[in-house]
Amino acid sequence: MTTTADWLDVGPVDQLPVMGARTLPVRGGDEIAIFRTANGNVHALVNKCPHKHGPLSQGIIHGTSVTCPLHNWRISLLTGEVLGEDRGCTPVIPVKVDGGRILIGRREALASLAA
Amino acid sequence: MQASDLSDDPHGGLFAFWSLGMELIGEGWTGETAEGAPEVPVRREHLVVVGNGMAGCRAVEELLARDSGRYRVTIFGAEPHVNYNRIMLSPVLAGEKTFDEIVINGLDWYRDNGIELIASDPVVAIDRAGRTVTSRSGRTLGYDKLLIATGSDPFIIPVPGKDLPGVISFRDMSDVDAMLAAAGKGGDAVVIGGGLLGLEAAHGLTLRGMKVTVLHLMPTLMERQLDEAAGWLLKSALEARGQTILTGADTAEILGTDAVEGVKLKDGRVIPASLVVMAVGIRPSTALAREAGLAVGRGIQVDDHMVTSDANVLAVGECVEHAGQVYGLVAPLWEMCRALADGLVERHSGYKGSVTSTKLKVSGIDVFSAGDFSGGDGAEDIVLRDASRGVYKRVVIKDDRLVGAVLYGDTGDGSWYFDLLKKQEDVSQLRDVLIFGQAFASGGGQADPKAAVAALSDDAEICGCNGVSKGQVIACIEKGACSLDAVRSGCKASASCGSCTGLVETLLALTLGDEVEAGPKTMCKCTSFGHDDVRREIVAQDMRSIPEVMQKLHWSTPDGCSSCRPALNYYLLCALPGEYRDDEQSRFVNERMHANIQKDGTYSVVPRMWGGITSPKELRAIADVVEKYDAPMVKVTGGQRLDIFGIKKEDLPAVWADLNAAGMVSGHAYGKSLRTVKTCVGSEWCRFGTQDSTGLGVKTERMTWGSWMPHKFKIAVSGCPRNCAEATIKDFGVVCVDSGYELSVGGNGGIKVRATDFLCKVATEEEALHYCAAFIQLYREEARYLERTAPWIERVGVDYVKARVVDDAANRDALAARFLHSQSFSQEDPWAERAAGADAHLHKHLAEIRPFAILGAD
Ligand code: SRM
Ligand SMILES: Cc1cc2nc3c(=O)[nH]c(=O)nc-3n(C[C@H](O)[C@H](O)[C@H](O)COP(=O)(O)OP(=O)(O)OC[C@H]3O[C@@H](n4cnc5c(N)ncnc54)[C@H](O)[C@@H]3O)c2cc1C
Ligand code: SF4
Ligand code: FES
Numbered sequence: 001m002t003t004t005a006d007w008l009d010v011g012p013v014d015q016l017p018v019m020g021a022r023t024l025p026v027r028g029g030d031e032i033a034i035f036r037t038a039n040g041n042v043h044a045l046v047n048k049c050p051h052k053h054g055p056l057s058q059g060i061i062h063g064t065s066v067t068c069p070l071h072n073w074r075i076s077l078l079t080g081e082v083l084g085e086d087r088g089c090t091p092v093i094p095v096k097v098d099g100g101r102i103l104i105g106r107r108e109a110l111a112s113l114a115a
Numbered sequence: 116m117q118a119s120d121l122s123d124d125p126h127g128g129l130f131a132f133w134s135l136g137m138e139l140i141g142e143g144w145t146g147e148t149a150e151g152a153p154e155v156p157v158r159r160e161h162l163v164v165v166g167n168g169m170a171g172c173r174a175v176e177e178l179l180a181r182d183s184g185r186y187r188v189t190i191f192g193a194e195p196h197v198n199y200n201r202i203m204l205s206p207v208l209a210g211e212k213t214f215d216e217i218v219i220n221g222l223d224w225y226r227d228n229g230i231e232l233i234a235s236d237p238v239v240a241i242d243r244a245g246r247t248v249t250s251r252s253g254r255t256l257g258y259d260k261l262l263i264a265t266g267s268d269p270f271i272i273p274v275p276g277k278d279l280p281g282v283i284s285f286r287d288m289s290d291v292d293a294m295l296a297a298a299g300k301g302g303d304a305v306v307i308g309g310g311l312l313g314l315e316a317a318h319g320l321t322l323r324g325m326k327v328t329v330l331h332l333m334p335t336l337m338e339r340q341l342d343e344a345a346g347w348l349l350k351s352a353l354e355a356r357g358q359t360i361l362t363g364a365d366t367a368e369i370l371g372t373d374a375v376e377g378v379k380l381k382d383g384r385v386i387p388a389s390l391v392v393m394a395v396g397i398r399p400s401t402a403l404a405r406e407a408g409l410a411v412g413r414g415i416q417v418d419d420h421m422v423t424s425d426a427n428v429l430a431v432g433e434c435v436e437h438a439g440q441v442y443g444l445v446a447p448l449w450e451m452c453r454a455l456a457d458g459l460v461e462r463h464s465g466y467k468g469s470v471t472s473t474k475l476k477v478s479g480i481d482v483f484s485a486g487d488f489s490g491g492d493g494a495e496d497i498v499l500r501d502a503s504r505g506v507y508k509r510v511v512i513k514d515d516r517l518v519g520a521v522l523y524g525d526t527g528d529g530s531w532y533f534d535l536l537k538k539q540e541d542v543s544q545l546r547d548v549l550i551f552g553q554a555f556a557s558g559g560g561q562a563d564p565k566a567a568v569a570a571l572s573d574d575a576e577i578c579g580c581n582g583v584s585k586g587q588v589i590a591c592i593e594k595g596a597c598s599l600d601a602v603r604s605g606c607k608a609s610a611s612c613g614s615c616t617g618l619v620e621t622l623l624a625l626t627l628g629d630e631v632e633a634g635p636k637t638m639c640k641c642t643s644f645g646h647d648d649v650r651r652e653i654v655a656q657d658m659r660s661i662p663e664v665m666q667k668l669h670w671s672t673p674d675g676c677s678s679c680r681p682a683l684n685y686y687l688l689c690a691l692p693g694e695y696r697d698d699e700q701s702r703f704v705n706e707r708m709h710a711n712i713q714k715d716g717t718y719s720v721v722p723r724m725w726g727g728i729t730s731p732k733e734l735r736a737i738a739d740v741v742e743k744y745d746a747p748m749v750k751v752t753g754g755q756r757l758d759i760f761g762i763k764k765e766d767l768p769a770v771w772a773d774l775n776a777a778g779m780v781s782g783h784a785y786g787k788s789l790r791t792v793k794t795c796v797g798s799e800w801c802r803f804g805t806q807d808s809t810g811l812g813v814k815t816e817r818m819t820w821g822s823w824m825p826h827k828f829k830i831a832v833s834g835c836p837r838n839c840a841e842a843t844i845k846d847f848g849v850v851c852v853d854s855g856y857e858l859s860v861g862g863n864g865g866i867k868v869r870a871t872d873f874l875c876k877v878a879t880e881e882e883a884l885h886y887c888a889a890f891i892q893l894y895r896e897e898a899r900y901l902e903r904t905a906p907w908i909e910r911v912g913v914d915y916v917k918a919r920v921v922d923d924a925a926n927r928d929a930l931a932a933r934f935l936h937s938q939s940f941s942q943e944d945p946w947a948e949r950a951a952g953a954d955a956h957l958h959k960h961l962a963e964i965r966p967f968a969i970l971g972a973d
Contacts, residue, residue, distance in 0.1 A: 010962045018334050019700035022961040034961060038343050038674050039488070040333065055716040058704040060677040067677035069704035069712050074677075098413065102961075113966055 007096070007103040010034070013042060014100065021057040021066070023047055024104075029112035032093055033057035034102060035077050037064060043077040044095045044104050046112070050075070050088025159187045162459075163248055163258040165238045165403065167192025169201055170432025170448040171264030172220055177456035179228055185460060186260070188230045191250060193237035194287055197221055201287070202445060205476050208291050208319030241407035243425055260459065263404055263415060263423070263430040267397035267443070272307070276369030282391045285316045297390040298323035305329075305378045305388040307366055309336040311475055313394035314349075317358055318477040320392070328386050329353070330364040330378065332395075335662075340473040340484040342673045344500075344507050345523040347662030352480050352505075361386075399434045399441055414441045419465035420458035421451055431455050438468050446471060472533045474526070481522070483529035486536045487511070488519035488673075499550045500669040503579065507666060508550055509673055515543040521673075528552040568621045577622070578608040578615045588622050598632040599623065599643065609643075616643040616669070639678040641670050646682065646899035653686050661687065661698060675701075682900035685787070688823055689895050692937035699954070705785035708957065709945045710767055713760065718767060720759045721784035722774050723820065726794040726812035726832075727755030736777030740770055754791035754829070756782060764958050771946035780944040783820065787901070790829050792816035793841065797834030797851065806851035808834035811880050815849075818884055819891060821941040822934070825898040825907075828891065829863075843871045846894075846904040847887055852876075856883040860890055860916065861908035869905040872913040875921045889920050889927040892934035 016022055016036040024032040024044075033047035033056050043064075047057050054070030061067075064077045074083045080090040091112075094105035162178070164171045167190050175188055203217035225232045236250045241261065249255045269284030271277050283293045297304070298320055306317045309331025317327045329336075335346030336353075350360050365381040369391055377387040399414035410416040410424035414436030421429045421437075432448045435441070442448065447469035454466035472485035494513040500506065506524035510517060510532060516539050520532040531553040535542060542549055548556045573586035583606050591606040602619055603610040609619045623631045638646050649668060658664050661683045665675060675683070680701035687695045705711050710718035720740075724733070737757055741749045747761040762770055771781075783790060792815050795801065797808030812832040819830065831842040832849040842848030844862040848871050851857075855878040859871035874890070877883050893916065898907040908916060920927050949958070 008964065010964070014332070015956060015961060017700070017956060018338075020956075022956060022959075024961050024964060026964040027966060029964075029966075032964075038335070039338050052714065053716075054714075055712075058708070058712060058716075060680065060703065061700065062674055062676050062680065063672070070714065072677070109964060110966060 006106055008106050008109060009101050009103055011102055012100055013097050013102050016042065016102070019061045021059075021061065023055075023057045024109075026109065026112065029110060030091075031055075032104070032109060034095070034104070035061055035066060037061060037077065042095050042097055042102060044093035045075070045077065045080050046091045046093070048090055049073060050082055050090050051086070056090070159185065160259040161257065162186040162188050162260045162262060163256055164188065164190040164262045164264060165248065166190075166264035166266060166432070166434075167194065167196075167198055167232065167234065168264060168266045168432065169198075169219075169445060170266070170452060171262065172198040173449065174262060174264065174431050174452045174455050175228075175230065176220075177452045178459055181456050181460045181462070183228065188228070189256060190225075190230060190232050191236060191238045191248070192232065192234045194289070195235040196288055197225070197232070197234075199288070202476075204285070204288065204291050205315040205319060207288075208285075208294060208316065209322050209478075210319075211478070214288065238403060241403060241428075243407055243409075243428065246427065259427065261428045262455075263428065263434060264432045265400040265403060265434045267433040268400045269393065270396040270398050271393055272366060272395055274366055274368050276371060276375070277393075279369055279371045279375045280373070281371070281375030281389060282369055282393065285312055285392055285394050286397075294320065294390065294392065295323065298325050300389065301325065302389040303328070303387050304390040304392065305386055306392045306394060307378070308392075308394035308396070309333070309360065309362070310339065310394065310396070311337060311473070313392070314353070315476055316392045316394055317353070320390070321356060321358055325390070326357075326359075328359040328361065328388070330366060330380070330386070331360065331362050332365055334362050336360065336362070337475070337482075340521075341482065341523070342488055342509065342521050343662050344498075344509070344666055344670075344673050345482065345484075345521050347660065348505065348507055348523045348666060349475075349480065349482060351663075353477075397433070397443060399436070401434060404428075404430065404434070412436045412439075419454065419467070420463055421455040421466065422458065429455060429459075437466060440468060442469065442471065444471055444473075470533075470537050472529065474529070481524060481526040483522040483526035484520065485529070485533045486517070486519035488521050494518065496671075496673060497550045498671050498673060500666055502667045502669065510549055512542060512546070512549075515541050515546075517542055517549075565621055565625065568618060569625055577618050578610075581607040581610065583608040585622065588619060589626055592623060592626045597623075597627060597630060600645075601632075610648075638682060639676055641665075641672040641675050641679050642668060643671075644668055649683070650686050650690075650897075650899075653690050659687070659691065659695065661701065685823060685825065685900050689937075692933075693940040706787070708764060708767065709771075709781055709785060709949065710762070711785045715761075717761045717763055719784070720762050720767070720770055720774075721752065721754075721756055721782040722779035723782040723816070724756040724779075725816050726792055726809050728794075728809065728813065729757075732777055733779055736774055736779065740773050743773070744770055752784070754784070755793050756784075756791065758784070765960065768949050768952075768955070768958055772950035775944070775947050775950055780820075781946045786823070787826050788823050788828065789816070789819045789821070790827050792819070793829070793831035793845070795832075795834050795839040797832075801834055803837060804834035804851070805853050806834060806856065806880075808832040808840065808849070808851050811849065811851075811856075811883065812840075814880065814884060815887060818888065818935075818938070821943070822891065822895070822938055823941065824891070824895055825900050826903040828894075828904070830887070844868060845871065847890060849883055849887075855879070858883060858886055858890075861904045861913065863903055863905045867905075869909075872908060872916075874913075874917065885931050886920060886927070888931035888934040890916070890930075892930040892937075893919055895934070895937075896930075 018036055019038050021033050021035040031047040032044055034044045036042050047055050049056055049068040051073050054068040056066050058069040059066040065074050067074050073086050076083055080092040082088040093108045096103050198220040200217045200219050203212055206212040236252050238248045239251050240249045247255050247257050269286045283290050304320045304325040304327045306313045306329045309329050317329045321327045335343050336349050353360055367381040368379040370377040370379055375391050377385050379385050401411045401415050404415045405411045415423055415430040415434050417423055417430050417435045417437055421431050423430050431451050450469055451466050454464050457464040475482040488511050494511050497510050499508045509521045511519035517535045522529055545556050571585050575585045577583055577585050577588050587606050588608045591602055596602045596605040602608055609616045637643055664683050684698050684701040699707055710720050744766050746759045750758045752758045792812045794809045794812030798804035798806055815830055829845045830847045831840040831845040833840040833842040834851050842850050844864050848859045849856050855876055857876050858874040860874050862869055862871035894904055
């Protein structure tokens with residue numbers, strides 16, 4: 001485990017289905033969704049749609065966006081911004097993949113606890 | 116937020132990104148070892164190079180070109196060869212080149228430049244304090260400057276059997292020799308890894324007469340370099356050459372006792388093989404540097420002058436990490452070598468990182484990719500597909516700059532795009548013609564596509580598929596065709612593959628100006644075709660996968676959207692029962708999870724209650740589940756069954772297992788599929804009942820459950836015209852009367868209530884079931900995705916349905932037979948599969964974060 005002061009190791013990248021997502025609950029904070037796109041890139045967002053908190057991890061992933069399963073808002077995996085007509089933003093958690101492991105930004109992952 | 120680089124993911128795929136055909140032909144030296152290079156007398160600074168590969172020798176060449184007298188050079192090589200061109204091992208394997216032809220620097224080069232080559236003797240230790248290196252044979256040499264150029268090690272996946280004879284990697288000449296020896300005996304080969312390296316190995320072995328299977332973990336080949344569309348084209352081309360390509364194939368074990376006999380996958384499949392080539396990725400070879408205490412991350416860390424954390428030790432090539440990047444191809448290392456040599460002669464220039472592009476060295480298959488094609492916000496895709504020529508081109512533009520390109524089939528413009536990309540030139544002026552390539556874009560004065568079309572002569576061909584000229588299209592428009600659709604039906608232009616749609620639209624605009632009418636709705640913004648066209652072409656052209664449809668029908672996006680993917684998935688499923696493999700990621704969450712998502716992200720679970728009948732055993736099982744999983748609510752639905760609310764996705768498989776144990780299966784309350792068959796008590800109990808409506812309802816549900824449909828589908832059977840089961844607002848309704856069964860179709864509740872249309876009356880239960888099957892199949896085959904029976908019938912008319920299902924007996928029989936055939940594949944309880952462990956990842960968290968303590972993944 002290469003967990004450091006800045007990065008948390010949350011598991012092997014091959015546990016993420018391509019064009020799918022998995023979840024990462026944070027005790028006492030907001031759950032995180034980790035996504036994998038068609039060409040293998042990994043992104044993480046707080047697992048909460050800016051609209052009515054739909055679980056983004058359960059949406060359909062296409063290109064670099066995810067369509068929320070509850071009312072079809074489209075959210076960018078890169079910026080967390082809502083795309084198209086609607087407005088809103090969900091927090092992005094930095095991710096990197098090292099040696100086949102997924103590392104996420106510790107500060108951002110735990111940000112919801114501070115509140 | 117940056118995309119992560121998975122390049123060193125050992126399972127996912129390749130780490131090496133091949134550069135554009137960098138070809139170096141040697142001088143034809145044939146020796147195998149190099150000994151006895153002349154001693155050079157005067158005391159010069161001593162440069163010792165560890166690694167006689169591409170980067171190490173290139174660095175020395177660059178140094179000699181700057182100042183040939185400055186250093187005395189000694190090169191250690193682990194391999195028993197002179198410096199050869201590693202990238203040309205693929206053509207050697209394929210029989211297109213010999214080893215002699217790929218030598219870069221023969222023995223004479225070492226001799227002429229006073230370089231001592233110590234081959235077949237790897238360096239095993241570095242003493243930085245004493246400034247010496249020691250080799251395996253025990254030789255210790257002092258150095259003033261040390262250059263580490265040890266390249267990479269192939270990654271071997273840690274599965275049982277990986278050490279068996281017959282398992283080889285693809286990195287150096289000895290690997291090629293081993294493959295050639297194995298290929299000489301013929302038989303089956305398995306290549307693990309569908310990246311560049313693996314595909315080049317597979318190609319070579321195929322040409323050498325082996326029967327090759329490629330196993331690739333990811334769903335598309337070369338996913339780091341190609342998008343789904345190009346990956347699919349590549350797979351089809353390789354399959355046409357006789358290779359078997361298994362994607363999503365996860366190796367569990369290599370089988371064999373004394374030598375390789377086969378490969379076993381995690382899903383249990385076994386592929387026989389006498390040769391297994393592991394080409395799943397590479398890792399920078401850093402062990403030596405690490406033991407010497409140098410700073411090492413993913414590679415040996417170097418500054419812009421290729422100096423490591425020790426000022427006297429440099430490193431270059433695949434073994435280094437520069438500015439957080441590691442590279443797996445040669446173009447960057449040429450640039451590194453220049454900066455390194457400049458530094459060694461104190462003319463520091465500095466390496467600034469490389470942009471790379473990729474090409475596959477498989478003759479007859481043209482693939483090119485460069486830059487970042489993951490798209491993203493503000494990025495715009497321009498896609499051109501030409502199905503008849505097997506061409507796919509995609510360029511990605513962001514802020515008026517080209518950021519990525521993927522080309523398949525016609526890669527002629529690859530270097531032009533790569534150039535635009537590297538120079539970051541403003542392409543806004545070229546935007547509309549960029550995708551047609553350099554010749555067109557720079558073809559004097561034609562930069563306005565409208566003007567270009569206007570300038571075409573009348574007999575210029577617009578639609579290649581149907582042979583329609585510009586004159587014919589204009590005549591058709593002038594005769595009154597005011598929309599794309601009208602042109603398609605009028606003169607057939609753009610009616611087949613759609614690649615000329617843009618041209619036809621321009622002609623419409625040129626001829627009619629503002630009077631062009633928007634056509635019927637297209638499926639979504641990814642295509643110019645409507646649902647009916649797509650369905651028709653899927654069947655007519657025997658298409659078999661989503662990427663194939665997108666290619667053949669010229670989708671304008673690389674991987675579709677959340678509207679077209681589920682529709683295509685359904686159309687293929689309907690067209691190819693038992694053959695098409697469902698694409699989970701093209702399913703809406705409810706169908707992926709086999710439960711209904713609720714506003715708080717939990718799920719509701721509705722087990723099937725056949726015809727609305729239940730039993731103490733079922734009720735007890737439901738009660739137990741409610742208590743065991745602490746479900747906040749259990750409710751009787753409007754569909755005559757029980758709905759358990761508030762189940763967490765992690766608990767779903769266990770809930771299903773408990774329900775399965777009591778004999779209950781999924782109620783598909785979540786699906787575009789058969790929902791319920793509502794019944795009333797009927798003749799068994801009711802004083803008015805004319806027939807056994809409950810019994811018929813149960814039979815109907817047994818026949819129809821599990822089928823996928825364009826939208827949800829509900830059935831009801833009432834025992835008499837009092838109609839307690841509300842059969843006349845269902846998709847298929849049966850009202851029993853004394854003399855038989857009245858069948859009606861196309862009803863629903865919902866926002867716009869619609870009562871059914873009468874279909875016909877039949878005498879027996881068997882006939883009622885038969886008509887039901889035929890009607891469902893007609894709906895399945897002809898309605899548009901997300902069109903319920905009511906709007907479908909409003910559109911096509913009930914008379915049409917009667918003509919197909921009632922008047923035409925042969926057609927009715929054929930429809931019913933097709934429905935039952937399709938049902939023979941769809942009546943597996945999806946819950947049972949999940950309860951038994953299928954797709955477990957969908958239900959488990961990846962890990963859990965507890966502040967100040969982090970739990971690992973499962
Ligand atoms: C659970 C249930 C309400 C209840 O507690 O009774 C229900 C719940 C939902 N209905 Fe319904 N409908 C339920 C019976 C009905 C009925 C009554 C019936 O089937 O006899 C109707 C009217 C009949 C009909 O379908 O025509 C009905 C007409 C709708 C409609 C409108 C359909 C239309 O064609 O206009 C929708 C919206 C849709 O599907 O797009 C809908 C959609 C929904 C959804 C799926 C909304 C959604 O997308 O999340 C609700 C899911 C809640 C859940 O998670 O379970 N529900 N819904 C009923 C489940 C029946 C079952 O056992 O499977
Ligand atoms: C089959 C194949 C096809 C390829 N095709 C392409 C392509 O088309 N385009 C492209 O850009 N790239 C391609 N590559 C990748 C390219 O070959 C590498 O990027 C390049 O060779 C890296 O050069 P290097 O000097 O860093 O490593 P290498 O060329 O591997 O050289 C390292 C050398 O160091 C030796 N060595 C290691 N440890 C020691 C030690 N302790 N002591 C002494 N010697 C040691 C090794 O034996 C090796 O000979 C291909 C690679 C392969 C294997
Ligand atoms: S009527 Fe509306 S609120 Fe009630 S279950 Fe149906 S969709 Fe949901
Ligand atoms: S909660 Fe996501 S779209 Fe409504």
